[in-house]
Amino acid sequence: MTNAAIAMNRFGLGARPFASAPASPTNWLNSQIDKYDPALSASASQPSRASIAASFRDYQLDPKDRQVAGKDAAATMPVDSMTQIDPAKIEKVVNTLRLQYVAAVDSRIDAAITSDTDFAERLVHFWSNHFAVSIDKLPVLALAGDYEFTAIRPHIMRKFSDLLFAAVTHPAMLLYLDQAQSIGPNSPLAAQVAARRNRNLGLNENLAREILELHTLGARTVYDQNDVTEFARALTGFTVGGMAKGPVQRFLALNGKDGDSQFFAAIHEPGDRNVIGRRYRQKGEAQARAILADIATHPATAKHIATKLAQHFAADVPPSSLVARLEKSFLESGGDLPKLYRTLIDSPEMWLAKQAKFKSPWDWVISSLRALNVRELPNNRQSANMLAQMGQPIWKPGSPAGFSDVTENWAGGAALMRRVEIASRIAERSANRVDARTLAPRILSTQLGAMTAESIARAESPSQGLALLLLSPEFLRR
Known part of the structure; x- marks a missing residue:
């Protein structure tokens, strides 16, 4: 696998048949960081x-x-x-x-x-x-x-x-994560409700727990249940205008801006907070911001993010040297993401020829459409349907942990059979304008194996040839 192919397939979303291979793959990747435009x-x-x-x-x-x-x-x-x-x-x-x-x-x-x-x-x-x-x-x-x-x-x-x-x-x-309904038990609004209805309002810890466990520090690291509860108290006040429930909704009907995230001191739990060995004396929103800023640059967060990034780009069990290098970059830069990406690009472990990552359904569908030079779909819902059938519906993971990034979750027998069915459908739509025998070397470059090339050449029909390309071991991995 050439460095150009690695850049397009391992770092990118898949090669396109009429796009020129980058002369300098690392410069090509770095330039994307420089010219990235978030607008759609x-x-x-x-x-x-x-x-x-x-x-x-x-x-x-x-x-x-x-x-x-x-x-x-x-x-x-x-x-x-x-x-x-x-x-x-x-x-x-x-x-x-x-x-x-x-x-x-x-x-x-x-x-x-x-x-x-x-x-x-x-x-x-x-x-x-x-x-x-x-x-x-x-x-x-x-x-x-x-x-x-x-x-x-x-x-x-x-x-x-x-x-x-x-x-x-x-x-x-x-x-x-139900944060919109979380109310500080000793907040002004909770006190009013308790006085009028003799009812106590509760704290919701979902968001605090997932931030610590999934988004920053990682599971079973430097925090405990007390930290989760204290952090949840600090987060009270953040809610959504027009879309909360119960007393919060009634309060926001008078004070909130529909659909926007807002912070309201009336539902914030007053007092200092102790989170991961540090005391936070700030008031209101400033307290949550201070805690988030500290855990965002914590060494445990650096290791967690480095591991996940390396796992996504390099291998299900990423090289420890790559994780250590990314972790060091994160800590030294204070979590500067462009610097972290440049460290990833400069890491020799990323340029090994072996295709260590099995494509998730999203990767496979998008790289298939790019390979077939499908610039526009008459109905993108068809692609969304394909992804759902393969177990990765867009923005619908089974839990706050998101979709899995490892091979065992996507390479089972039933999952592969669904890819066979979907590859046939994609191929039938493109067979009248694309010849798999010509396309395969353009897309797979030097990684095209003799067995795959022979199978495509012997295909009984143009659509079967394309399906064999999309289902080849070389195309299923990146």
């Missing part, structure tokens, strides 16, 4: 957060009362089961949000297929999965695209602390 022209049609929030204004949302319904696995949407709500009204809301979700998916797929800075695009997908949210929750359905477009994309070339704060305070994350 197609995302301009996305609805405002206020209009999304308006869809929920007339009724309460309760995750416990949602269930997944529908036959289309690519766009299955949660449906409200609360009997007091008009089913027709619910269906209208869900249909509206479904259309907004599909439009956002279109923008993401278009960018991935057509991008000339696909190393940067891969980084967007990596960080979006690292800070995962899920459309399993109805409020997140229409916000998932806005989350990736406004919280992830603009911050991947900044400090990790900037990306962290943008991700965990976006409305989609606050709603997904």
Whole structure:
């Protein structure tokens, strides 16, 4: 595997047949960091957060009362089961949000297929999965695209602390992990509710736990349950206008801005906080910001991020030397992400010829469409359907941990059979304009093996030849 092929396939999203191989692969990758533009022209049609929030204004949302319904696995949407709500009204809301979700998916797929800075695009997908949210929750359905477009994309070339704060305070994350309803037990609003209704309001620790375990320090490292609780108290105050529940929603109806993340001192737990051996005396939002800034540059965070980045780009079990080099870069730069990416590019472990990474469904579908020079799809929902059938529906991981990045989760017998079926469908659409015998050496370059070349040459039809190319061992890995 040549360095040019590594740059296009391991760092990028896949070679395209008429794109010239970079003369200097490292310069080509570094230039993508310099000229990255986070804006997506197609995302301009996305609805405002206020209009999304308006869809929920007339009724309460309760995750416990949602269930997944529908036959289309690519766009299955949660449906409200609360009997007091008009089913027709619910269906209208869900249909509206479904259309907004599909439009956002279109923008993401278009960018991935057509991008000339696909190393940067891969980084967007990596960080979006690292800070995962899920459309399993109805409020997140229409916000998932806005989350990736406004919280992830603009911050991947900044400090990790900037990306962290943008991700965990976006409305989609606050709603997904129930932070929008978290109320300090001793906050002013909690005191009012307790006095009027003799009812105590509770703290929600979901966001605090996932930030420590998944987003920064890593599981079972330097924190304990006390740190989670203290951090959860510091995070109280962050909520979403027009989309929270209960007393918070009623308060925000008078004070909030629909659809936006906001901090309200009235629901913040007062007092100092002790988190991971450090005392925080700041008041209000400044307290949470100070804790986030400290854990963003903690040595445990550096190791966690270095390991995940190396695992995604290099191997399921990444070389310890690569992890150590990335960890050192992270610590020395204070979490400067462009410097971290340049360290990745300069690492010799990244340029080994062996194809150590098995493509996830997303990688495989996008690289297939790029290989076939599909510049535009008549219906990107078809691609979304393909990904759902292979177990990786866009913005719908099974947990806050995001989709798996290791081979065993994507290379099972059933998963490979689905790829066979989908490869045949993709090939049938392109067989009238693409010859696999000509395309294979352009896409696979020197990694094209004799057995694969012979199989393609002996294919019974043009579509079978293309399917064999997309299912070849060389194309399934990067």
